[in-house]
Amino acid sequence: MNNRGEWSSKLGFILAASGSAIGLGNIWRFPYITGSNGGGAFVLIYLLCVFIVAFPVMIVELTIGRKAKRNPVGAFKAIAPNSKWWIIGAMGVMAGFGILSYYSVVAGWTIAYIVKGVTGGLTASHLDPAAIFNSFASNGFLQIFYLFLFSALTVFVVIGGVKNGIEKAAKILLPLLFVLMLLLIGYVLTLPGAMDGLKFYLVPDFSKVNSHTILMAMGQAFFSLSLGMGAMITYGSYLPDDDDLFSSALYVTFFDTLIAILAGFIIFPALGGAPTKAGPSLVFVVLVDVFRKIPFGGVIAVVFFVLMAIAALTSTVSLLEVVTSYLIDEKGISRKKAAIGAGIVIALLGIPSALSLGANKFFTKIGFLDKMDFVFGNIFLTFGGLMMCLFVAYKWGLECFFEHLSEGCDHVGKPHFNRWLQIAIYFICPLAIAILLLYILLTGETLG
């Protein structure tokens, strides 16, 4: 257990965990959900959900992980031996398989779009972005090719291990992501429609807000912060005991939210107003159409998709790490074999999703990718988050939880902080998440 690996520093952890959190959820999903939910008002509600509901769950996951120093299954077994709580961890590992399989499909698109951009097949004025997307989406060979390519990249990083693979990749890629984003923001703000776009994004219109909006925001906060399946348990398990978990969780939450907000500062000024079509195609079709019309659009498009690929990679790495750490800790398999084996199985599992956008009639008809997202990205995550809160509140016990949390944590011991976290974990989070779960199950609606 001692050579499981550990982050080299607090900064190393913060970057790796932020890398997990910052992903397609921030750059692709957040803007289009904001677009279809009224802009500014949604952003405000999202911020509330992040700090009231998601942040305490992040602390819960990190604390469980650091205490047990195990993968999600092993963690529940270590803290609550002879109980069935490990099933929550097992569901997390399954969610890792499930989410990674379809997430890698979309991640693969970013590489394909970089290639198209570089070779001039994306933004030339005679091209139709919708037609490009549709013909790409219905090309089964290319879909599978890019799925496997992206899976291979993910496996490559995870094989490198905690310090030399995951942390190193995050240390190089995240600063790069940040710089590219600032460059793009600087550029799009000079476009003629920028102010109209910003107005839509920043001026709240509360007439568009209803209970659906709030639940969407909560689901998005969960997904964006990588909560509910033990990714943060796994990353927390590589933290030393004297780390101040509270501040670590706060940094990760802050960076993730910052990048989501900044993504909006790229997309809405570029669109120059409320998006006409807000859905998964927002980035791959609508935005590409914008790139076609602006000066230097070809370069901007490539930079944008590089940025998206970076964000996606540091996330897929965390999803694979959950599965890998399970195989290492529980099954005694070497890291290399575990990462490669799991990577292959996941890529194969991704094939139906890859073919569900037009390439194969059957998978397209059932909307396989969306179904996977519904089951794993929505149901499993919310259920997992709910059970983790209940675990800490009613099984592990808040007293033991706080005792461990307070090791290395300056804030704990201050009564108002404790009380707030207690109330959050006992009532607010379980209640809010349970309502979200019920809503998802009853409406059968994907939050996204």
Ligand code: TRP
């Ligand atoms: N948070 C990532 C994003 O925003 C996706 C992700 C990575 C994730 N690991 C996760 C989501 C674990 C849920 C659970 O794109």
